[in-house]
Amino acid sequence: EIVLTQSPGTLSLSPGERATLSCRASQTIDSKYLAWYQQKPGQAPRLLIYGTNRRAIGIPDRFSGSGSGTDFTLTISRLEPEDFAIYYCQQYGNGNSPRYSFGQGTNVEIK
């Protein structure tokens, strides 16, 4: 089973700053199957990025994804007040028995 490790656990930043979130996989994964989600308190997660760097419908361009192999990054170029939330990475392994795993999350909080 592929384990995703996100860092840092908590990121304390001010509005307008740049946020860089890391997701490291325990083995190489297909970049087509790496996604990022945003979750705000009391809400369901929302898809932000799929296929490593493709923005989902309605996601502003200040959100971008990059990476390959085992190292992936979500970047928020300039934090808006509504961006303070928990972010999860997720991968999909399409073997004989599909497996989906999530990272443990990065909490982006207001400094």
Added chain:
Amino acid sequence: EVQLVESGGGLVKPGESLRLSCAASGFTFSTYSMAWVRQAPGRGLEWVSSIDSRGDRIYYADSVRGRFSFSRDNAKNSLYLQMKSLRAEDTALYHCVRLLNGYYEYWGQGALVTVSS
């Protein structure tokens, strides 16, 4: 507008059973794979089970295999998660999710399942 509405959550004792339902609307339900993802209180996300568009292929996380059963009724645009032999560690908010190419495209708000004596 895609809508996924879960129901059937509640408080049960360890060892008891519960059945969750998910009503889908706003898209051609019969053409999409679907999944359940759960989130324990204050914890992260965990994939529970997934089903292909016709209900022919169903997969389960190791933590629920043999206890949970996932099914769908394309005529009713509905999903069902039958949960048996529930344990305290199954306590979570269960989200119904639309799948696309391995990622979770749309999420329901969830149904809360609490397993406690």
